[in-house]
Amino acid sequence: MYSHEGEDIFVIDGHIHMWDASEENVKSKGGEQFIECFYDYHTGFTPEDRQWTYDEYRAYDADRLKDDFFTNGVVDMGIFQPTHLKDFYHEGFNTFDRLGEMADTYPDRFIVNGRFDPRDGEEGMQELERQANVRDMKGVKVYTAEWKGESKGWRLDSDESYEFLEKCVELGVKNIHAHKGPTIRPLNRDAFDVADIDDAASTFPELNFVVEHVGLPRLDDFCWIAAQEPNVYGGLAVAAPLAVHRQEKFGEIMGELLFWLGEDRLLFGSDYALWNPDWLVETFLESELTPAQEAEYGVDFGLETKKKILGENAAELYDIDIEEQKRKLQNDDVSVEYGLESMYSNTVGGAVADD
Amino acid sequence: MSGADSHQRDDRSVSQPVIREALRPVLDPELDESIVDLGYIDEVVIEPTPSADRSAVTVRFTLPTAWCSPAFAWMMASDAHEAVSTLSGVETTEIILQDHMHEDEITTGINTGQPFEAVFPDADGGLEAVRASLDHKARLARQFDAVDALLKAGMTPGQIVSLTPSDITDSSGDRTHIYLQDGSFAVSAPTEPLTEYLEMANEEGCLTGDDEPLFRTPKGEPVSIEIFEQLHRRNRSAKVNVNGQGTVCEALNESRRKALGRSDD
Structure with a gap:
């Protein structure tokens, strides 16, 4: 748990992965280009001394992930968002079942979301049910721009999609994380479109729609929709690392x-391993608006706001009672392994900052 | 090789700076910025041709990612082809897109004059529709800059929504004088954001006449004073979006050029 200006900050990283883009797993040229492009994002927005090598970056294991998250104790919990991409990778890129192993080992540290694709039809519906039964699943990741055979993507406001969203309501899966933003093979401009969020959000007021990457390059459309739909949230993956050099x-x-x-409607996400939360959380905490920006927008980006974005808002969506969670984490395997027990006692914790 | 000697070649109208200047107005349609300024151009090659006074020009370019939208890549390649091939000293033009998932289709398609829809039959919607939606976004962002400049010059929202294209014709270089209240006094504002706005508004086709309102809602209607403030904020978000996306692309471009060994530094 991070301590900043004398306050404990409970961090839930809302968007993380454990992927395998090793040479053996790459199935097509697209799979190679995909991880190359990720690596460009990584090097483009990571301080030089924190950059991974390309080989490290292609595939990493649970130990590496654990070290990156807990060595300096900045992150308390993470939410895995699966990305299957079976057209690109033999065994998939970042799959529900592989992520599940991590959550089974460290149940109080990781949440694993499911995924669905309405183009999978009845089989997909059964798979969604299976996922929800395997774990107490509260969220799914959906990737509307994913190619599948002849299809170049799907819309969240289609009839087929609504059947799946109805199933989500029924299963108690209430957080729909929609990947909108940097995308794979955007043959059509519409791959970025956020308009489908609008109708889906008004049709399903009981669900929360978290638009990942805050819709960049459709930030303006996203903001306009979110201003009118109270159940639309923004995930800061990709946006947060701009704080490094920009x-x-x-x-x-x-x-x-x-x-x-x-x-209240913004969630921090490192997009790990696109970026490492151990330095990104600190960078985010230290970032400020310029006086001109404060005057222009009339908003507060102080510590209370940052605490909400870094953890409290996600805790709300995932029914986590932060004080109770601290008690659970105090003596879990991770705390014992990394010596974090004292952080979770009632006194101010004090994660060790890098500097 | 031909008998053209170096003296003759030097006399040709086509040179590296001439080609780069010709390419400068070619925009990345999503970022609304010049492909030259964005650093996408890898190489310009000028070679002699049998017709002694004209050259063969080859331009190679690379985008920030291998899967930048093929529609956007096509527009840039097509605009670059047109910009170079219409220069008087150019005999043949070849535009080569490098390191893109559709580099072959786009390079061949552009240089053989095929339409986008023929090369990418499975793309939904035509290229012109894509271009129109990007022009629309660019217009909103430029409208923010223009209105911002006018507010900073001291104009009121009421005065701004009453402006027409014919009000902003009196420019002397960097400054434009806008006459208010039947010409009884003038406001001086920077010319650039105004002309850039006009250019894109004309491109989008949202203006209806020289004496009709200059600024428009997203749907192209005149702006009422009641919605002025909120519209200005929406346009600000369009501006921030284009800036933010530009920043992401700039960083990707730098990383990619380093990885490909094409870094400038």
Whole structure:
């Protein structure tokens, strides 16, 4: 648990992966280009001394992930968002079942979301039920721009999609994380479109729609929709690392998001291993709006706001009582292995910052 | 090789700077910025041809990712082809897109004059529809800059929504003088955001006449004073979006060029 300016900050990283893009697992040229592109994102927004080598980056195991999350104790919990991509990788890229092993080993540290694709039809419906039965699943990740055979993607507001969303309601899966943003093979401009969120969100007020990557490059459309739909949230994956070298641009984007959505509907996500939360959380905490941006947007990006974005808002969506969770984490295997027990006692914890 | 000697070649109108200047107006349609300024151009090659006074020009370019939208890549390649091939000293033009998942289709398609829809029959919607939606976004972002400049110059929202294209014709270089209240006084504003806005508004086709309102809602209607403030904020988000996406692409471009060994530094 991170301690900043004398306050404990409970961090739930809302968007993480454990992927395998090893040479043996790559099935097609697309799979190779996909991980290359990820690596460009990684190096483009990671401080030089924290960059991984390309080989490390292709595939990493549970130990590496655990070290990256818990060595300096900055992150308390993570939410896995699966990305199957079976057209690209023989065994899939970042799959529900592989992620599940991690959550089974460290049940209080990781949440694994499911996934569905309405184009899978009845089989897909059964798979969604299976996933929900395997674990107490509260969320799914959906990837509307994914290619499948002849199809170039699907819309969240289609009839087929609504059948799956109805099933989610029935199964108690209430958080729908939609990947909208940097995408695979966007043959059509519409791969980025966020308009389908609008209808889906008004049709299913009991569900929460978390738009990952805050819709970049459709940030403006996203903000406008979110301003009108109270159950639409923004996931900061990709946006947060702009704070590294592009503080001014990061400030503008935060200004827009806070202006249109407010501080209760934004979730931090490192997109690990695109970026490492151990340094990204700190960078995020230290970032500020310029005085001109504060005046322009009239919003507060102080510590209370950051605490909400870093953990409290996700805790709300995933029914986590932070105080109770701290008690659970105090003596779990991770705390014992990394010596984090004292952080979770009632006193101010004090994760060791890098510097 | 031909008998063209170096003296003759130097006399040709086509040179590296001439080609780069010709390419400068070619925009990345999503970022609304020049492909030259964005650093996408890898190489310009100018070679002699048998017709002694004209050259064969080859331009190679690379985008920030291998899967930048093929529609956007096509527009840039097509605009670049047109910009170079219409120069008087150019005999043949070849535009080569490198390291893209559809590099062969796009390079061949552009250089043999095929339409996008023929090369990508499975793309939904035509290229013109894509271009129109990007022009629309660019217009909103440019409208923010123009209106912002006018507010900073001291104009009121009421004065701004009453402006027409014919009000902003009196520009002397960097500044434009806008006459208000039947010409009794003038406001001076920077010219660039105004002309850039006009250019894109004309491109989008949302203006209806020189004496009709200059600024428009997203749907192309005149702006009422009641919605002025909220519209300005929406346009601000369009501007922030284009800036934010530009920043992401810039970083990807730098990383990719390093990895491909094409870094400038």
